[in-house]
Amino acid sequence: MKRVPDFTKEQIAAAQYYASLTPPIDLDPRIASLVTDLIGRVADKWTMLILDVLAEKSPLRFSRLAELVEGISQKMLTQTLRAMERDGLVTRTVYPVVPPKVEYKLTDLGITLGAAFCGVWVWAANNLDAVEKARGDFDQRPA
Amino acid sequence: MKRVPDFTKEQIAAAQYYASLTPPIDLDPRIASLVTDLIGRVADKWTMLILDVLAEKSPLRFSRLAELVEGISQKMLTQTLRAMERDGLVTRTVYPVVPPKVEYKLTDLGITLGAAFCGVWVWAANNLDAVEKARGDFDQRPA
DNA sequence: TTCTATACGCACCAAAAGGAGAGCGTGAAA
DNA sequence: TTTCACGCTCTCCTTTTGGTGCGTATAGAA
Incomplete structure (x- = not known):
């Protein structure tokens, strides 16, 4: 993720080769x-x-998440976390203390x-320059 | 992609293990x-x-793409293709014939x-049931 | 002559996304 | 007694997104 695992070029190439050769299995x-x-x-x-950020550090409280996910608004954080909880991606644990702790x-x-x-993070990190x-x-091209 | 390559569970597990063990390399x-x-x-x-769809069949003309990418409007297709071209993901070749051919x-x-x-397609296909x-x-849970 | 196919660009409009800020409940600290 | 912490929710309001439909150029077919 933000930490880029050290897949070698060979491993990535192998994965791509693998994907390209695999016969298509058309789904329902x-x-x-x-x-x-x-x-x-x-x-x-x-x-x-x-x-x-949750993959790097877990568990995290709401306000800590808000700091770590740069640029997110409170609204979006709440909304996205709820959706992720519904999809079974995160658990939300409420401690009945005051002030609240979740x-x-x-x-x-x-x-x-x-x-x-x-894989997408790795791709982005590796190909940033190419994209730029x-x-x-x-943008230089004539219209 | 829509065709799911036959990565085995072992391969996926290995990739996950790999990613989890790799020491974090914090980027600039x-x-x-x-x-x-x-x-x-x-x-x-x-x-x-x-x-x-381009990974499955390539090259494709604009109108053919419009048919294959289900539900996309002409506007979105044009817009997205331009952005992809700018990012260096696709090439756009215009044949100066009439009617136009691109x-x-x-x-x-x-x-x-x-x-x-x-990897994400594979994940989605494998975990569809879990998410549902x-x-x-x-949704069943009491408020 | 009229019609068709193709790949758009453009203007308009409705809907959705998303940000800012206020409010809330409550126990403990000052 | 006031203040603060925390994790929200709710209400505006602005921005973005995206759909629809119309216009265009032009060679060849009918």
Whole structure:
């Protein structure tokens, strides 16, 4: 995630090769659309970022999360955490003390999703320069 | 992607184990924020779906893409394709014929991004039931 | 001559996302 | 007695997103 695991280029290449060679298994279109929906839900900026900080440090209280997830508003934090809880990605534990104390923690499901996203973080970190260059070239181009 | 490659549970587990054990490499925060932005750009519903169909079939003309990416409007298709082109994920080739013919094709960069997202598709396909169950349980819970 | 196919750009509008800020309950500290 | 901490919720309000429909250029077919 923000910590980039040291997959070697060989490992990444192998994974890509693997994916490219695998014969397509076409899913039941009903399932495919459910998967698509789920991806839409889960491939969300704030979800990814929260997943990231919770993967690094867990459990975390609400206010601590608000500090660590840079730029998130209270509203979005609450909203996203609720959705993640509903999807079974985090647990929410309320301690009946005053002032209130609530702890958030990744479930096993959440951890595996974090691992799955890891590939995208790695890609982004590795290809940042390429993307920036592409953008520069594109913007330079005549209309 | 929509075709689910047959990673075994063991391979996925290995990848997760790998990611969990890797010591954190904290990035330059400036880079981290760029990566975050890039993720936000790229982890978009339509981008992922377009990436998906282009990974399966390429090159594709605009109107063919519009048919294959279910539910996308012309406007969103144009917009997303332009952004992807700018980011260096697809190439756009215009044939000066009439009626116009334009072909879109993934670049190498686009292909590797598709491979990176593959993990998320696999996760979604594998954990669809778990998520649905979690949602059911959550919705059943008393307020 | 009229019609069609193609890949858009543009203007308009409705809906949704998301930010800012106020309020709330309560026990302990000052 | 006032203040503060914490984790929210609720109410505005602005910004963004995204859909719809119309216009356009032009060679060839009918």
